[in-house]
Amino acid sequence: MTNKSLPYWLIAPAALFTVALFLYPLSLVTLEAFTAKSGGYSLENFQTMVGHWKFGTALKNTLMLTALVVPLQMVVALSLAQLLTRVKSGRDTLLYVWTIPLGISDLAAGIIWLGIFEQTGFLNSALIGLGVVDAPVSILGFNDTFATLVAIVLAEIWRSTAIVLVILVSGIGLIPKEYAEAAEVFGAGAWAKFTKVTLPLLRPSLQTALILRSILALEVFAVVAALSGTKFPVLMGETYNWQFALQDGPVAAAFALVILTLSVGVTLVYLRWLRVPRGAGL
Amino acid sequence: MANIAIQNVTKSFGSYDALKGIGLAVADQEFLVLLGASGCGKSTLLRIIAGLETADIGEVHVGGERIDQLQAKDRRLAMVFQNYAVFPHLTVFENIAFGLRMQKRPQEIVSAKVNQVARMVHLEALLDRYSGQLSGGQRQRVALARALAVEPRVMLMDEPLSNLDALLRLEMRAELKSILAASKTTTIYVTHDQVEAMSLADRIAVMHQGVIVQCDTPLEIYRNPVNTFVAGFIGNPPMNFIPAHAVQDGIFEARGLRLQGPLGHRELLLGIRPEDMQVGDAGFTCQADLIEPLGPNVLVTDVQDSAVFRAALSSTATLSKGQSIFLQPDLERVRWFTPEGQSVKSES
Amino acid sequence: MSTPLITIDVAQRRLRRLLLVGAAIATVWVLLPIYFLVVNAWSSQEAVNAFPKAFVPEMNHESLSFLLGFDGVLTSLVNSLIVAAITMVFSIGLGAPAGYALARYEFRGKGTFRLLILLTRAFPLPLLALPLTVLYIRLGVDDTLVGLALVHTMLALPFAVLITFSLFSGVPTELEEAAWVFGCTKVQAFRRVVLPIALPGLAASAIFAFVISWNEVFASSVLMIQNRTLTAFLLQNLDVSPMHMKFAGGALLVLPAATFMFLIRKHLFAMWGISNR
Numbered sequence: 001m002t003n004k005s006l007p008y009w010l011i012a013p014a015a016l017f018t019v020a021l022f023l024y025p026l027s028l029v030t031l032e033a034f035t036a037k038s039g040g041y042s043l044e045n046f047q048t049m050v051g052h053w054k055f056g057t058a059l060k061n062t063l064m065l066t067a068l069v070v071p072l073q074m075v076v077a078l079s080l081a082q083l084l085t086r087v088k089s090g091r092d093t094l095l096y097v098w099t100i101p102l103g104i105s106d107l108a109a110g111i112i113w114l115g116i117f118e119q120t121g122f123l124n125s126a127l128i129g130l131g132v133v134d135a136p137v138s139i140l141g142f143n144d145t146f147a148t149l150v151a152i153v154l155a156e157i158w159r160s161t162a163i164v165l166v167i168l169v170s171g172i173g174l175i176p177k178e179y180a181e182a183a184e185v186f187g188a189g190a191w192a193k194f195t196k197v198t199l200p201l202l203r204p205s206l207q208t209a210l211i212l213r214s215i216l217a218l219e220v221f222a223v224v225a226a227l228s229g230t231k232f233p234v235l236m237g238e239t240y241n242w243q244f245a246l247q248d249g250p251v252a253a254a255f256a257l258v259i260l261t262l263s264v265g266v267t268l269v270y271l272r273w274l275r276v277p278r279g280a281g282l
Numbered sequence: 283m284a285n286i287a288i289q290n291v292t293k294s295f296g297s298y299d300a301l302k303g304i305g306l307a308v309a310d311q312e313f314l315v316l317l318g319a320s321g322c323g324k325s326t327l328l329r330i331i332a333g334l335e336t337a338d339i340g341e342v343h344v345g346g347e348r349i350d351q352l353q354a355k356d357r358r359l360a361m362v363f364q365n366y367a368v369f370p371h372l373t374v375f376e377n378i379a380f381g382l383r384m385q386k387r388p389q390e391i392v393s394a395k396v397n398q399v400a401r402m403v404h405l406e407a408l409l410d411r412y413s414g415q416l417s418g419g420q421r422q423r424v425a426l427a428r429a430l431a432v433e434p435r436v437m438l439m440d441e442p443l444s445n446l447d448a449l450l451r452l453e454m455r456a457e458l459k460s461i462l463a464a465s466k467t468t469t470i471y472v473t474h475d476q477v478e479a480m481s482l483a484d485r486i487a488v489m490h491q492g493v494i495v496q497c498d499t500p501l502e503i504y505r506n507p508v509n510t511f512v513a514g515f516i517g518n519p520p521m522n523f524i525p526a527h528a529v530q531d532g533i534f535e536a537r538g539l540r541l542q543g544p545l546g547h548r549e550l551l552l553g554i555r556p557e558d559m560q561v562g563d564a565g566f567t568c569q570a571d572l573i574e575p576l577g578p579n580v581l582v583t584d585v586q587d588s589a590v591f592r593a594a595l596s597s598t599a600t601l602s603k604g605q606s607i608f609l610q611p612d613l614e615r616v617r618w619f620t621p622e623g624q625s626v627k628s629e630s
Numbered sequence: 631m632s633t634p635l636i637t638i639d640v641a642q643r644r645l646r647r648l649l650l651v652g653a654a655i656a657t658v659w660v661l662l663p664i665y666f667l668v669v670n671a672w673s674s675q676e677a678v679n680a681f682p683k684a685f686v687p688e689m690n691h692e693s694l695s696f697l698l699g700f701d702g703v704l705t706s707l708v709n710s711l712i713v714a715a716i717t718m719v720f721s722i723g724l725g726a727p728a729g730y731a732l733a734r735y736e737f738r739g740k741g742t743f744r745l746l747i748l749l750t751r752a753f754p755l756p757l758l759a760l761p762l763t764v765l766y767i768r769l770g771v772d773d774t775l776v777g778l779a780l781v782h783t784m785l786a787l788p789f790a791v792l793i794t795f796s797l798f799s800g801v802p803t804e805l806e807e808a809a810w811v812f813g814c815t816k817v818q819a820f821r822r823v824v825l826p827i828a829l830p831g832l833a834a835s836a837i838f839a840f841v842i843s844w845n846e847v848f849a850s851s852v853l854m855i856q857n858r859t860l861t862a863f864l865l866q867n868l869d870v871s872p873m874h875m876k877f878a879g880g881a882l883l884v885l886p887a888a889t890f891m892f893l894i895r896k897h898l899f900a901m902w903g904i905s906n907r
Contacts, residue, residue, distance in 0.1 A: 006816075010731035011743055014724045014791060021758070021784040022750055028761035083652050086645060094653055096895050098660055103891030104884050105845030107861055111880035112667045118873070122666050125682035136681065158663060170902045181334050182367035184354040186432065187384030196380075200371040211751065219754035222847040222861075225868055226876075236754075236848065243760055243852055256757045267752040279414030280371050336638060351637040 029260075032253035045254040049242075058233035059258075064149070065234065066217040069156045073213055074206075076157060077164035081172055082194065095169070101162040109159035110226025114140075117151045117227065140228055148228050155223050160216060164209045171205025172198065174282060201282055207274040214266045218259055235259050284345050284435035284468040285310045286331070291340030293326055300326045302492040304340070308468060316472045317479040317515075318489035324472045325440055327489075331470065332438050333357050344435055355384075360429035361438040365445065366421045368413040368428075374400075375409040377424050381432035399427045402461055419450050426458070430465060437462065437469040443478060455481055476516050480504070488512050505615075510551065510623040519556050519581065519592050523619065524566070526552040537566035537591070539611075544618050544626045553617035556581070556594040562610035568593060570605045582607075664884070670874070671881035678874035697878035706863040707882070709775055710844055713859055716779035717786055717843035718836045724783070725790025726832060732791070733798035750788045758784070759849035766853065773855050781849045786839035793838070797831040798824065834897030841887045 036042040049055055080098060084091055101109070116122045117139045124136040139147040175198065183197045199206070221236035230237070235255060243252035286308035293301040301323045308314045316324040329335040331342055333354030342350040349357050360381065369377050376383075378396045387395075400406045403423040413421055422442060429437055443451045443458075459482055462469055473479055479486050480500045487497040488511075496508040507513035507521075514520040526536035527549050534543040536552045543550060557579070559565070568591060572583035580599055584591040593609050601607065618626040670678050671694060672687040697703055732740065759781050766772035801824050809819035825832075850862040858866070864879040871879070891898070 004737075007731040007735035007737045008739070010727040010735075014728035014787060015743055015746065017724050017783070017787065018746055018750065021762075021780060022753075022755070025758040025761045025765070026753070028765065029758065032761055032764075079652070080656055083649060083656070086649055087653065094657065095899070096892065097657055099895065099898075100660060100664070100888055100892060103841050103845075103888040104664075105847060105861060105887065107847045107865055108667075108845070108880045108883040111864075111876050112663045112884075115666050115670050115877055115880075116663060120679060120681035120683065122683055122685070125685070128682050158659070166899075166902050176365075176367075178363055178365060178367040179369060181354075182361070182363060182369070183380070183384075184334070185332055185357075185359060185361045185438075186381035186428070187355045187358075189353075189355055192384060197369065200369075203371070215752070215754055219756065219848075221756075222865060225865060229869060236757075239757065239760070240848065240851065243763070249760065249764065252760055256760050259754055259757060263754055264752055276371070277412065279412035281414060282370055333638075351639065352635055353638050353641055356635045 026260075029253045029256050032250055033257040035250060037250065045250045048248075048251050049254045049258075054233045054238055058235050058238045061149075061233055062218060062220065062235040065152060065156070065220060066214060068149075068153050069217050070210065070213050072153070073157050073161060073164055074210065077161050077168055077209070080161065080165055081168040082198070084169060085172060098165060099162040101159050102166070104159060105222070106159060106220075107222035107226060109155055110223040113151065113155035113158065113223075114226050140231075142231055145232070148232050151227055152220075152224055152232065155227060156217070156220065159223065160213065163216075164213055167205050167209040167212070168202065171202050171208075174205075175201045203274050203276050204282075207270055210270050210274070211267050214270070215263045218262050218266070283310050285312075286436060286468060286470070287341075287343040288327075288331070289341045289343075291327065291330060291337045291342065293323075293330060293335065293337050299492055301330070301337070304492075304494060306487060306494060306497065308470065311466050311468055313462065313469045313471065313482060313484045315479040315483035315486045316470065316489055317474070317476060317483075317486050319474055319515075321491075322489040323492040324474075324489050328361075328438055328440055328470060328472050331436070332359060332361050358432075358434060359436045359438055360432050360434035361440065362422075362425045362429050362442045364441045366418075366425040366442075368416075368421045368424045370413050373410050373412060374405060374416070374424050377413070378405075378409075378427045378431050380428055385432070395431050396427075399431045402430065402464075403427045403457075419446055419454065422446065422454065426461070430461070433465075434467060437465075437467045439469065439471045441473050442471075444473070444475070451478075458482065476518070480516070488515060506625070507553075507617065508625050510553070510619050513553050513617065513619070513625075517555055517557075519594065521553045521555045521617075522591050524552040524554065524589075524591070525621075526550050526618075537568070539564070539566050541611075541613065541616070542628070544628045547618075547620070547626065549621055550626065551619040551621060551623075553619055554611045555615060556592040558612045558615040559593045559595075559609040560612075561595060561599055561607050563608060565608040565610035566591075568607050568609050570601045570603060570607060573601055573603060664888075667877060667880055667884060670877035673874070675872070675874040678877060679872075693874040693878040694881070697875050697882065700875070702858070702863060703860075703879075706858050706860045709854075709857050710859040710861065713775050713779045713782060713850075714840045714843040716776060717782040718840045720779060720783040721786040721790040721839040722794075722832060722836045725787050725835075726794045728791045729794025729796075730798050732795045734803065747788050747791050750784075755785050756781075756846065756848035759852045763853060773853070773857055775857055778850060778853050778859070779843070781853065782843035782846055783839075785846065785849075786842045789842070790835055790839060793835040794828075794832065797828050797835070801827050830897050831900065834894040837890050837894050838898065841890055844887050845883070 033045055034041045034043070036044050084094060087094060114121070119136050119138065123139070127133045127137065138144050139151055179197050179201065180193050183193045188196060219236050220234055221240065224232055224234050224237055235258060239252050239255040239259065242248045242255060286306070288304055288306040291301055291304040304327060316327060318324045326335060330337045330350070333352065337350060340350070341348060369380065372380070375396055378399060379392050382392045382395060397406070400409060403426055405420070405423055405427060408416065408420060413424065416424070425442070443454055446454060455478060471482060483500055485497060485499055486503050488495045488503065490511055496503060496512050503512060504516055507516065510523055524536040526534040526543065528547060529535050529540065532542060532545045533540060534550060534552065568582065568584045569586055570582045571585045574581040575597065578597065579594045580597050580601070582593045582595055582601065618628050620626055669685065669687040672689050672691070674688060674690040674692045677684060677688050677690065678693065732744065762781060763772065766777050771777040805823045806819045809823045810816070814822065845861065847861045847865055850859045851865050854862050860879070860883060864876070864883065868876070
């Protein structure tokens, strides 16, 4: 093993593994989606998928969730990250507490918020106790699509603020504090400092956070399952259904391809929209 | 009228006293330099004036208006930072325009002002570049232009030249001097480089351990330093301090030379700058242990008896190593100090 | 002057109030739901189904012991542990050398490799379990713990590579070079100089990989039928399990993972570049 070949030996296992367990399955699932049951290539899986009554709802729900959760999440995480920059003592403790949800599975998060939103849950107990309502409010019931949506949005924001927060806090840490000071001397108040200095210089981190969060939103699964069972269809849930319950791998693959395409599309949009022009980086 | 009055400014960081009761008055349009080694408090004082730190005690007034209770953004000052702090995500134009945009000035005025200032600092060709595409010197000019554009009452500069290489520093120093003189702005300039201070300042405030030791014109500080710290800080190589004892009241002997000095002292330190002596038939004894031909002059150093004694002689002096010589001082340039370091007036 | 300017004191006071309120709300927002889970998990079945709920746990172990005694739960717990442990070993075993190579060497293909790793971030990786079900059956590793661990390793590997990359980048090359000068081989130098410095960070990223595997739901549910992990078990029983079992299950999922993450937080923050100001 020469000196020159050493790095290749070191990355080979990881590289090969990634090819075998990422690129290869990726091509497999793409092929499978386009493979007709009788052999040969066709679009029949996609036709079955689109033809099913739940597809439209699942697509709409997933996109709606993503469109709601991602912006709200960013606002919450940005606010918390900004808050942390101004805290003098106890910053570490706050950071530790606020990143506890990092260790919580999305299934567990769904169960946690189930305990809050279900018919006999803590929210209703509190509402009754405070005298706001006379009888428990139905949130996750079959006809409560909007309330269920809100519940899912809250649970989703709750569980993954930590992930976005970590990215943003480390991004803010990279910005030398001179820039904020210079802005201040030249007349910028808190809001101007945030919008004209912090946010632009956070672009790379915002990009990473948005991509990550959007992909997580498109693949939302266990939170929805825990909170609403099958009452609120989403793309990932339908994928699971077709694969497991309906035992139809090819159609599940079609669903998977839809999610994959949306993810890549969204990633490309962010990469383009938030790219930093040459020479303008930190 | 943008005169500055600083009264009793005191600032501690935990148990560390950075500034102790600073009092300073800067006249309108004056160029005042805060000079000192790192840790003396000069940057802290500047940041307190800017509003980036708050003093524990004391007041700061600009143009008769008390500003130390205002937020930095409301003080209408401008600052050039040591690392320039040129916003990386904005073009040169937008950087220079920043202060004006914060004041919500209309676009025509912003454009006109930015172009005018860019011409002053020779940046007209680079207005649509980003800072990552600029050299250090160019970035520094952007920082300067940004400060000039807002036409501040006071210009604050925190070691703006220290990150430039020596040649560039020299050029920028000259440019700075002419630009700032033309703009007629009261300026407070922080540096540790005494050559910069001497060259740029109307007055220099020498700082040491949180206190202003002396505040005077450059020449005054050079000629009549108030203590050995200031005397040793200004001038390179530094002033020599020779122990002198009185053989008679008013007559002192130092390094073999007898000369008149202040009355009423038994022991004093005699201060003489290396450049204020010449080789002669009589004078201070000196053994040329080290001879360094520096080009314009020759530095001769005597390292006997643990007291380094230096003379900067004309380059025509021919000396050999170890040679014993006499150095005749310019008597008008001799300064006297108590053994504790305070200057003493010589009634000669 | 038109409107009077706000002084520093006033501005700071307002800021402090805002910070306090904001931090308090955020902290309650994070901790309260977890507290509710604990209340539910440590209460009897009646208390869980009661209405209105008591806001204090009964400290009743009934639900938890019921869950643990339930057929298949304990096995799924053990399965989760095994899969997570394997994932941990694999992801560090594959990721750390790659991270080291990226940190120390310049070589052709470095950019491509980095791109490959970053590319995985643009895809919902759990979906790749779907094609693997068929492949696994053909290879005979379907429904095996190792098979699932491989998928989880793929999930954790990008993190492992990037984290070890920044970890090793933080160890000055000069230290290794000094060791070489004093007679160590490359391996010895790595073992004696780099490893001790990087070990806490490596351990932290190993635990991070563990937690990723432990928490993973989709792939586990798709790939496993007999040898289910805890997440798969809970997910597949969501429709049929009573409330108190759900909450006990949730607590079982949450508490070990959250505890682990909390314990290694310092290292995680160092790895993610969150400095102490």
